Amino acid sequence: MRNRIYYMLAVLFILTSCYSKKNKITKAEFENPNSLSIKLVNGYWFNGNTFENKTAWVSKGILSFNNENAVNDTIIDLKGMYVVPPFAEAHNHNLESDYKLKERIDSYLDNGVFYVKLLSSIKKRIDPLMHNYNKPDRIDVSLAHAPLTATGGHPVALRKRFLEYGRFEGLFNTLEEIESHGYFIIDDIEDLEKKWSQVLSFEPDFIKIMLLFSEEYEKRKNDTTYFGNKGLNPELVPEIVKKAHQNNLRVSAHVETAYDFHIAVKAGVDEIAHLPEIDNGNSISLKDAILAKERGIIVTTTTSLVTKKREDPNYNELLNNISANLKLLKEAEVKIAIGSDMYNDNSVGEFQFLYDLGIFSNLELLKMWCENSSMTIFPNRKIGHLKEGYEANFLVLDSNPLDDIREINNSIVLKVKQGMILE
Template sequence: MKKYCVLFVLVFCISCNSQKINHSKYAKTNFNAKTMKLIDGNWFDGKKFKERPVWLKNGLMYYKSIEEEVDTVIDLSGKYVIPPFAEAHNHNLESDYKLDERIAHYLNHGIFYVKLLSSIKKRIDPLMHNYNKPDGLDISMAHAPLTATDGHPIALRKKFLEYGHFDGLFNSIEEIEYHGYVIIDDSLDLENKWEKILSFSPNFIKINLLHSEEYAKRKKDTSFFGKKGLNPKLVPDLVKRAHASNLRVSAHVATAHDFHVGVNSNVDEIAHLPEIHNGNPIAMEDAVMAKTKDITVVTTISLVKKDKGKENYQELVENVAANLKILKEAGVTLAIGSDMYNDNSTEEFNFLHELDIFTNLELLTMWTEHATSTIFPNRKIGKLKDGYEGSFLVLDKNPLSDISNIYQRIVLRIKEGVILK
């Protein structure tokens, strides 16, 4: 009986500490889309494939025949239909440099949805006509991440300013605040700056935790410029404030302690696997708590490849694998995201596949349903369900049998009822 009481208290406390977020879902309609019927296709139901006809009307999918006359009939000839892939962590869509090429690379690989963990609104606003339309990428943006004085990403912003990347936008690092970072050093900052943060219309809030176990040590040490983050004591109130504004919170983390802080503060997402560059284990109890609170962890394990020149590289890879196994054992929701500016989630998927930790079904779910739901939690996408958006990929092989190089086996891409070129 005591075990049940403890469990009840745990769940009660978690629910009390969590502010309500709107969980209702909607589907984007596309009234310009053709009415289609797709026959002889094997459709993924989340666990297996099932042969059935499907109808598309106004960009939505249906499993029952519709009354309207069909414009197009597509014979899938026994091929396999899955939800689109997604990229749950990147920063590479706010520059117009080779943008068309970058977007095409995403779409050709079957990646329809991208989460930008930071972006400068002044830079990306003129490019928004490329996004969030039936034949383009759909993106979700945090805009400026929240950090401490001299914390990450201020050093990066300063470097890019000096390189001339912000010519015509900003003349000093101070001008970039609110656009490229927001300094939150205490509760007064949080109170005074919150409305201006909201004025940028972020889709979610990103907070930066970096070596929070050394917050006091790094706080005023100039040698840690750009290598520190928020005061961990501020994070619970920050999360509550974001949730009260109906905004989810994604936490950038570096260490196992950062992960602990984020999980115990009720963030919605951990934006990186912890300890990628440090090589330490994460605590199983924190992983279990992340599962209990339905917190998603974005993989970004490709970042470890930046350490290839180090003597301990293989040990770092082994630690990455060990921490992934801890999260898997705890049942944590994992979403595929790369944080690789010159790439997308394709190589992240390949690396995860090479580690041989997850089944084909798990990898498929991580790259489709999980990645999509952490980008657009309120949209009816990421699953092939009746009334959901008519967005999917058609493959010429069964990914549950062989998922290697699966993006190379795409023979048809449909987004919101539109056949992509």
């Protein structure tokens, strides 16, 4: 009983001080937070379109809006603040090593990003770090592990470079040892059949495939000058997708060009992992965008990657092409998720870049970051919405993001994950 009283007092202190000490919240200490039942009153909850004044209950980490008879351990007065689902990072690779790991995790959580999709990782490298993830008070991650590519394709050159830098010390001594850990070489149907059981043995949460300049596959496949700048034979993609779906695994496709996008959509992948960054100005076709919408394919943005080319004389052309593709996807009502693929950043920077482009409304940006991004990371979990029976994962904001969303991360005053109040 005493512990519960201390908890109630701590929560009340948090809520009464959050206006003056924004982002300085201290987590109340308790042994088993999910055993507590909390009633939240006077809050405005996001329903997917607007905010509704509702009373909510949290019990055993689950959210309810219809639990009048619940016995509550404490009542939290939200005092007219706004509640949204947490944010997500739909494309990154920066949680695989222990380098600045705590700093990276803290950056995600401090900014309200609860879910991260790692589009490739080396299982031997990340396994010792998994105790940091997928817990009520930690970020949740979804893993592809080794992507499928062709001989000399991406990311073979990248793995080779890291090996030479010494980043795989104690794990691998040669590039040959990295294969099947850092990538799978799939050059034909025979390779796919032979290696598929090994792909599955790593227990990936989804399958990552590499499509790079598919329109030039024949030209590049045996040319060593394209080492690291090529990908799978596009004719293999439908069979890979078929195999993955038979094993209840979604497929995420790395693309570089509009033709890669076409191949991926035609084959029925579940996610496009990049917005095509096209130097020659070709844009996604409206026909492919419409098909992506019909098939429920989610496109992850990674548009802020273009900022690495600010000094490129064609930078403005690249920026215009990105904007044209985003407008086309918006017109076709394709679901768009926010992911950065920025190793030293996360989806916060990507969100801000998208905001500055001025293409999407505040409502569209909020849904992209909260709903669509969560959906493509953990499609089988009840997250991304504030609905009856969903996980009690949410952020409390001191301002309405539909009015002003640019500084949404700075308006977070309370973070709750699976019924647990985070620092």
